């Protein structure tokens with residue numbers, strides 16, 4: 799059996815984390831090393847390693863997560879302005895190989911580029 803990911807251990811209660819949202823398909827936690835005053839991670843319970851590893855059978859799950867990003871941002875009070883980031887691969891800094899969407903809010907980002 800393959801090793802459980804960090805995020806699977808968190809949702810199983812084996813590693814503590816600040817869980818701000820949970821449903822049948824996904825959950826959200828506060829990032830342990832926040833890069834913005836509001837920094838949340840939205841994570842599928844299914845341990846898909848990277849976005850490119852998702853397949854057609856994950857279509858509904860991925861759509862659900864995008865909808866939940868909006869709900870979670872509203873709940874966190876950042877829905878007026880926030881950024882969503884997915885790191886896919888070590889080359890862009892992915893460190894946890896269990897798909898997750900970063901929600902970054904309450905931070906001034908450049909308005910005309912993706913650089914920050």
Ligand code: AMP
Pocket residue numbers: 804813815827828829830831832839884885891892893894895
């Ligand atoms: P990425 O670099 O896109 O793979 O993002 C992984 C994120 O997980 C980083 O922003 C880390 O700060 C965060 N992280 C790592 N360990 C934990 C943890 N135990 N609880 C919450 N967030 C974590």
